[in-house]
Amino acid sequence: MEKRAFGKTGLKTSVLGFGGFHLLEIPATEAEYLLNQYLDAGGNYIETAASYGDGESERKIGHSVSHRRNEYILATKTGERTKDKCLESLDRSLKNLRTDHVDLFIMHAVGTMEELDTILGPGGALEGARKAKEEGKVNHIGISMHGQPDVLIRALKEYPFDAVMTTINYYDHFNYPEIQNELLPLAHEKETAIILMKPIADGLLWRSAANGFRYALSQPVSVVVTGMNNREMLETDLKYVQDFKPMTQEEIETLYQDAPELGNYVCRQCNKCLPCPEGLPIPEIFKCEGYFDRQMGDGIVTNASDFALKERLRFWFGNKEQASLAYSKIDVKANRCTKCGVCLPKCPYGIDIIRKLSIVDYKLENRDIY
Numbered sequence: 001m002e003k004r005a006f007g008k009t010g011l012k013t014s015v016l017g018f019g020g021f022h023l024l025e026i027p028a029t030e031a032e033y034l035l036n037q038y039l040d041a042g043g044n045y046i047e048t049a050a051s052y053g054d055g056e057s058e059r060k061i062g063h064s065v066s067h068r069r070n071e072y073i074l075a076t077k078t079g080e081r082t083k084d085k086c087l088e089s090l091d092r093s094l095k096n097l098r099t100d101h102v103d104l105f106i107m108h109a110v111g112t113m114e115e116l117d118t119i120l121g122p123g124g125a126l127e128g129a130r131k132a133k134e135e136g137k138v139n140h141i142g143i144s145m146h147g148q149p150d151v152l153i154r155a156l157k158e159y160p161f162d163a164v165m166t167t168i169n170y171y172d173h174f175n176y177p178e179i180q181n182e183l184l185p186l187a188h189e190k191e192t193a194i195i196l197m198k199p200i201a202d203g204l205l206w207r208s209a210a211n212g213f214r215y216a217l218s219q220p221v222s223v224v225v226t227g228m229n230n231r232e233m234l235e236t237d238l239k240y241v242q243d244f245k246p247m248t249q250e251e252i253e254t255l256y257q258d259a260p261e262l263g264n265y266v267c268r269q270c271n272k273c274l275p276c277p278e279g280l281p282i283p284e285i286f287k288c289e290g291y292f293d294r295q296m297g298d299g300i301v302t303n304a305s306d307f308a309l310k311e312r313l314r315f316w317f318g319n320k321e322q323a324s325l326a327y328s329k330i331d332v333k334a335n336r337c338t339k340c341g342v343c344l345p346k347c348p349y350g351i352d353i354i355r356k357l358s359i360v361d362y363k364l365e366n367r368d369i370y
Contacts, residue, residue: 001042001241006073006222007193009140009162011103013045013073013223016241019197020048020057022227032064034234039071041238045223047195048097049077049108050089058096066098074099077108077144078125081118086128090137104163105129106142111318116151120158142195147317148176148291149183156186163222165195167317170215170252171261172201174268175290184220194221202313204296205261213240215255218247257349264350265298273343273353279332282343282353288330289360292323299359299370327364334361 003012018038023031035046046065048057058076065072074097078089094100107125110116119125132138142163143155152164164187166179173180187194199216200209216224217240228234247255256268267286276282289295296314301307327333334357343353362370 001044001238002244003044004222005193007162007187008191009193011073011140011193013193014043015217015224015244016043016237017045017047017195017223017225018043019225019227020046020061021052022229023048023057023060024053025229028060028063030230031060034228034231035061035064036068037231037234038228038238039065039068044072045075045225046072047075047077047104047225049079049106050093050096051077051079051108055092055096058093062096062098069099073103075104075106075142076102077106079108080128081115081125083123083125083128083131086125087132090128090132094137101137101139103139104142105132105138105140106144106163106165108144110143110145110151110155111147113151113154116155120155126159142193144195144197147172147319148322149179150322153178153183153186156183156190156192160190161192163193163195165197165225167198168196168216168219168221169199169201169205169212170255170259171204171266172198172290172294173256174262174266175287175294177269177287180219188220193223196221196224197226199224199226201261202316204309204313208259208261209236210240211255211259213237214244214247215252217241217244218252262349264352265300265356266295266349267351267356268349270348272348273346277340277342278336278338280334280336280357281330281332282357284330285327285334285360286356288323288327288364289356291319291326292363293320297359297363299355324364333365334358335365 002015004015006013048061076093078086080086080089107119129138129141140162143161144165145151146167196216196219200206200212205212228237269283271283273282293314296310337357339354358370
């Protein structure tokens, strides 16, 4: 399996990483089979978190592959924000994983600047992680979050984290464009390893998994981490890696144009709808909608399963407060649209911009109806 440099750590990770969350959904015997098959196929990056099933994922990994500990890079995460709690969490994780150290210890899902302040400040989790590193329990320290990347950008500017974990897929590229436009270049500048998670957008892109993985593998990242909870999925994902050929920029642009999940609702941030006669910053308004619910609430119900999946995923990242704050800073808001229609023929994706603005107004101004 292809190996890539893991930032400035000196490690090399297999391009496909095994994410531990979905081990919660299967018995230990099946987890054991999948993890060992993954290692046999050349994979060497296994990642989990203390919060996954209150340690269940870690325990299944420890039970399944601790006897092969020298064959893989092991990462776990803590949701604790203070030094003492962080160290308690790590010791419990090491016991669960049946090891005396982890290669990467990640500050998990740091979603607000206040949390980051606590982590980086006196008595914060970073102090705990650094102490654990001195004691040989941790080799490298990372940080992760979901969705809008402002916290990660600031974190990398303030501390030399060894790795950053973030969402990258061809759907959320248009909800959080700052990830690929700002966070990734900064990480490369700092020689910070980039861990890509959610290559198929939490399952939204399941019908287009081949394109989702090829797009993800084409990104300038160290490892693409995905959950694999059955044998067919493992075999399929391994084949994606085996058959991988990087996407050309032309192929990426075609995917952005034609992907059915993007369709004629998700704004591609091309700015071709501008200028608006009323001064509406249309793409910026739609970016706020991306923060709010990943542009998944489109007011169209095709079938029960698709609707249920979107309803489950649209608030998955918990970015509603960030969306409201960003929207509050926009001077000319969606309700100023006069429905003049000047923007409609300009959109190369056929988006009904007038209708979409009314939906954004409903979502972000908390209207009764739209």
